[in-house]
Amino acid sequence: AQQQLLVSARKVGMAEVANNVLHNIGNVLNSVNVSAELLNEKIVHSPLDNLVKVGDLLNANKDNLNTFITQDAQGERVPKFFMALADYWKDEKATISKELGQLANHIEHIKNIIATQQSLSGDTRFEQITDIGATIEEVLQITEITEDGVTIKKDYDKLSPVQIDKIKLMQILVNLLHNAKDALDKTSIPDKLVTIKIKLKPDEKLMIEVRDNGVGIPSENLERIFLHGFTTKLQGHGFGLHSAALAAKEMDGSLAVHSDGVGKGATFTLEVPYKVVAKANA
Structure with missing residues (x-):
């Protein structure tokens, strides 16, 4: 099941x-x-x-x-x-x-x-050699989030290409960026900002963080946001973030969320194993 x-x-x-x-x-x-x-x-x-x-x-x-x-x-x-x-x-x-x-x-x-x-x-392979920064650029092109007057701030560590399931990664990132776009659409602030961060943590985990300065998330929704069927959107199906969390788990990783409350934006953090492609011996 x-x-x-x-x-x-x-x-x-x-x-x-x-x-x-x-x-x-x-x-x-x-x-x-x-x-x-x-x-x-x-x-x-x-x-x-x-x-x-x-x-x-x-x-x-x-x-x-x-x-x-x-x-x-x-x-x-x-x-x-x-x-x-x-x-x-x-x-x-x-x-x-x-x-x-x-x-x-x-x-x-x-x-x-x-x-x-x-x-x-x-590509039928589950994992493939992937440039994380280039993959994020592909997702930005697919979602066209900048077309809505949103500024994208990038904070990327210089990392080698990794062995990862690119399809699942893109699935997660598409959901996170759409979620950020929806949060920004609901606010009237003039400087709409999404910050994307790529970091290598000390525990050898690859961290991708998507932070927006949108409407934020009420504290009572933080624990339910990844549940199947939970949505605050009028036409939402409640499966987007749930499927993203499942995809992260299938990648032996995790997807977490933080918000200081209504009107204070939200931060989604994806952590997955950092699998560097081994170089062949000369």
């Missing part, structure tokens, strides 16, 4: 990551759509039709262009039209180049998100 629960937690964790991937791709596609609509609007309202009309006018007066441009009322406006057109297209080129650059960035972002998901789903 315990093993079945662990397998279920793992599946829920992967589903959580996949759900975030789809959600974030949807957000990026919205940005792609905005850029595409702007480019389309530029094309629709381009003065090309006026240029065609001027071309027809010049063609109609091709036998006496000099007289037409210097003495005719319509012809006298032609040089000014071309000057205005040059300025317009100069600005339009800058706008289009900017939007095309943003489109390229959005598409690259989507590719990176999909590549991250594929790298997880395609």
Whole structure:
């Protein structure tokens, strides 16, 4: 029964990551759509039709262009039209180049998100050589927490890559960062901050700490927060932090929480064995 629960937690964790991937791709596609609509609007309202009309006018007066441009009322406006057109297209080129650059960035972002998901789903090993700092960067990209005006402060020890279950680690971190984001969404403070700390403890435990300055946790909820089904969210299922705690336990580690109370933020601390990859003898 315990093993079945662990397998279920793992599946829920992967589903959580996949759900975030789809959600974030949807957000990026919205940005792609905005850029595409702007480019389309530029094309629709381009003065090309006026240029065609001027071309027809010049063609109609091709036998006496000099007289037409210097003495005719319509012809006298032609040089000014071309000057205005040059300025317009100069600005339009800058706008289009900017939007095309943003489109390229959005598409690259989507590719990176999909590549991250594929790298997880395609690796069947439970443990793999993992750079903890790089993994956290992947999770930050998946959760897009900085898109909501949240500042991320990083305090990382310089550690060697470790042998760890990367999928479980990402599952835990996705849950913790979403929890921090929800806590910050519920507060009106201007300087929303999440501090992520990576430390090697004296007892050879790898510690990853996620601290936010959000709404905090009432003392009566601290002992229940990892229980299955417990949630304070209106649409929560109460399995996110529970599955994260189970994943930590399955990694021979632990997940703990601390808060000084309502309005004083919260700190989640993950501790797992520090398994450094042994270097082969030369």
